[in-house]
Every structure is written in C-alpha cells, then in structure tokens.
Amino acid sequence: MKSITINIPDWLSKRCEHKDFKRDEEKMLFAIELARLSIDNGGGPFGAAVFSKDGKLISCGVNLVVKEGLSILHAEVVAITIAQRKLNTYSLSKGGHFELFSSSEPCAMCLGAILWSGIKRVVWAADSIKARSIGFDEGPVFEASWDYLKKKGIEIEGGLLKDEAARVLDYYKRINGVIYNP
Amino acid sequence: MKSITINIPDWLSKRCEHKDFKRDEEKMLFAIELARLSIDNGGGPFGAAVFSKDGKLISCGVNLVVKEGLSILHAEVVAITIAQRKLNTYSLSKGGHFELFSSSEPCAMCLGAILWSGIKRVVWAADSIKARSIGFDEGPVFEASWDYLKKKGIEIEGGLLKDEAARVLDYYKRINGVIYNP
Numbered sequence: 001m002k003s004i005t006i007n008i009p010d011w012l013s014k015r016c017e018h019k020d021f022k023r024d025e026e027k028m029l030f031a032i033e034l035a036r037l038s039i040d041n042g043g044g045p046f047g048a049a050v051f052s053k054d055g056k057l058i059s060c061g062v063n064l065v066v067k068e069g070l071s072i073l074h075a076e077v078v079a080i081t082i083a084q085r086k087l088n089t090y091s092l093s094k095g096g097h098f099e100l101f102s103s104s105e106p107c108a109m110c111l112g113a114i115l116w117s118g119i120k121r122v123v124w125a126a127d128s129i130k131a132r133s134i135g136f137d138e139g140p141v142f143e144a145s146w147d148y149l150k151k152k153g154i155e156i157e158g159g160l161l162k163d164e165a166a167r168v169l170d171y172y173k174r175i176n177g178v179i180y181n182p
Numbered sequence: 183m184k185s186i187t188i189n190i191p192d193w194l195s196k197r198c199e200h201k202d203f204k205r206d207e208e209k210m211l212f213a214i215e216l217a218r219l220s221i222d223n224g225g226g227p228f229g230a231a232v233f234s235k236d237g238k239l240i241s242c243g244v245n246l247v248v249k250e251g252l253s254i255l256h257a258e259v260v261a262i263t264i265a266q267r268k269l270n271t272y273s274l275s276k277g278g279h280f281e282l283f284s285s286s287e288p289c290a291m292c293l294g295a296i297l298w299s300g301i302k303r304v305v306w307a308a309d310s311i312k313a314r315s316i317g318f319d320e321g322p323v324f325e326a327s328w329d330y331l332k333k334k335g336i337e338i339e340g341g342l343l344k345d346e347a348a349r350v351l352d353y354y355k356r357i358n359g360v361i362y363n364p
Binding site: 001002003004005006007008010013059065066068069070071072077080081082084085086088089090091107108109110111112113115116117118137139140142144145147148149152180 | 183184185186187188189190192195241247248250251252253254259262263264266267268270271272273289290291292293294295297298299300319321322324326327329330331334362
C-alpha cells in the first residue's frame with residue numbers, strides 16, 4: 001500500500017466555509033449542528049470543530065468510521081487531522097492557541113489524540129454517560145485522565161449546551177442509527 | 183479540503199512483504215526491527231505490526247508523526263489503519279482474530295484506538311516507563327485502562343523482549359532523535 005486516503009464529505013467541507021464565531025455557545029451550536037448533519041448524511045452522531053483563539057473556524061469533523069471504514073475516524077480526530085494539515089504542523093501548539101469544540105465528551109482514544117495534537121482548550125456538550133446511554137462505548141476515561149491533560153496545561157470544560165447535544169443523540173437512537181463498536 | 187492522504191514509506195511497504203511468522207518472539211523481533219529501521223529512515227523509534235491468528239503478516243506501522251505532520255500517526259495507529267483498509271472493514275473483529283505487536287507499550291491514544299479497532303490480542307515489548315525515560319510522554323494510561331480492554335475480551339501481554347526494544351530506544355536517545363511531544 002502506497003498511501004491511505006481519507007475522503008472528506010463535500011457537505012462537510014462546504015459547511016466549514018463559515019464566518020467567524022464569537023461566543024462559546026455559537027461554536028458549540030455549530031459542533032452540534034455538524035453532528036445532526038452527519039446523521040442526515042448517513043454518518044455517526046458526533047461533530048467537532050477547531051477554532052483559533054479569536055473565533056476563526058479552522059476545521060470541522062464528523063464521525064466517518066463507517067463511511068471510510070476506519071475506526072480511528074471519530075469527529076475529534078477528523079477535525080484535529082484536517083487542522084494539522086491546513087496549518088502544516090503536527091502540533092497545533094506551534095501555531096498559537098487552538099480550541100476544540102465537540103458535541104460529545106471525547107472517548108479514550110480522542111482524549112489521547114487531543115493531548116498529542118497541541119490543542120489548548122477542549123469544550124464538549126453531552127457527557128459520556130449520555131453517549132453510553134444510547135449504546136456507544138466510550139472506553140476507559142477516568143477523572144484522572146482529564147486531570148492529566150489539565151496538568152499539561154489544557155483547559156477542559158464539559159456540559160456546555162448538553163441538552164441540545166443530547167437531543168441529537170436521542171434522534172440518532174430513534175432512527176436506529178448504527179452503533180458500530182466492535 | 184477534499185481528502186487527507188497519508189503516505190506510507192516505500193521501505194515500510196517493502197519490508198512488509200514478508201513470509202509468515204510462527205512464534206511470538208519472531209513477531210516481536212520484527213516489530214522491534216521496524217522501530218530501528220524507522221529511526222534509520224528519519225522517523226520515530228516505534229514499530230508495530232498486525233498478524234492474523236495463524237501468523238500471517240497483515241500490516242506494518244512506524245511512527246510517521248513528524249514525516250506526515252499528523253500527531254495521530256503513532257506506529258500502532260498506522261498498522262491498524264492499513265490493516266483495516268487491506269481487509270476492508272472498520273472492525274478487524276469481523277474478519278477473524280487479529281493481533282497487534284508493538285515495540286513499546288501503547289500510549290493513551292493508541293490504547294483507545296486498539297479498543298475500537300477490533301484487535302483481539304496486544305503484545306508489547308518496552309514498557310511505558312522506558313519510553314518516558316528517554317523523554318516521550320505516554321499520556322494517562324492506568325492499570326484500570328488495560329483492565330477495561332481485558333474486560334472487553336482483548337488479551338494483553340507486556341514485556342516480551344523488552345531489553346531488545348529498550349536498546350532501540352536508547353539508540354534513538356544517543357543519536358538525539360526528535361522528542362516531538364508538544
């Protein structure tokens with residue numbers, strides 16, 4: 001195999017051509033909207049986006065696991081990976097202060113991916129209990145896991161607009177969306 | 183952005199055209215050799231490979247973080263991702279029983295990636311204390327993290343040929359290899 005190509009859905013690239021954002025709530029509503037659009041486009045019910053400190057949208061991610069056939073492609077990993085390619089660096093910390101907004105609490109893998117990405121602030125809406133309640137496993141994430149990231153200087157904030165995010169997860173359950181964990 | 187392409191080094195693809203393996207020690211020596219070849223080709227000091235239960239080599243991975251400019255590209259993630267593309271599934275558990283051999287204990291991100299990959303058995307050589315001793319952060323990995331994977335039916339075994347793997351990490355330190363954590 002010479003290379004691995006991950007296709008970014010057209011609708012996602014188009015939705016990512018967006019004006020600047022101001023308040024945290026705006027950024028989170030956008031991440032939650034991505035989650036809903038992902039469902040409507042046949043994907044998993046998770047959305048994430050990377051912003052610069054001054055609110056510029058850098059990248060968007062949705063869960064592409066089933067669509068691309070790769071288990072690493074959670075929304076957070078997709079958003080981080082596109083941001084790193086756009087900014088041409090494996091560490092976003094080298095280019096300034098970048099923030100990740102996610103519609104759901106990052107799973108064990110994404111928590112680690114955030115640590116290595118150079119992201120300086122993470123905000124999520126629905127907590128992992130909610131994602132687990134509709135059937136998604138979140139893996140071994142403990143309070144000490146997030147504490148580890150905090151000690152590395154990463155700001156962590158959960159629960160912003162969690163009811164709006166929960167409604168998207170409930171919608172996914174209602175339409176019998178694929179719960180794809182092996 | 184229409185797509186993300188991850189280039190697989192030619193030397194890695196060539197080295198991955200290999201006969202079948204029998205004993206665990208052979209598989210691990212191969213993963214450790216990949217780590218050393220990675221250093222000699224300008225990459226990070228980590229190697230991993232996926233095998234079928236009967237010892238067929240499915241895929242190879244090395245750390246491509248600096249080379250490809252993407253922080254997710256740890257050796258384990260590269261090996262798992264190539265295996266999923268080769269077998270055309272986001273869960274290796276659907277295609278049978280697959281095993282991951284890694285020259286070092288998987289970090290927090292890779293531990294989560296293993297859980298979602300459908301890998302049924304993980305074996306590593308050097309433990310995370312060794313990787314940390316030469317300057318690599320491994321993230322929040324606790325005994326409870328591995329216990330979580332065990333409860334999901336994944337076999338876990340650490341320390342196989344750890345001295346051989348430690349020599350490769352010491353070599354990387356001696357030549358002042360890049361410690362790239364942000």
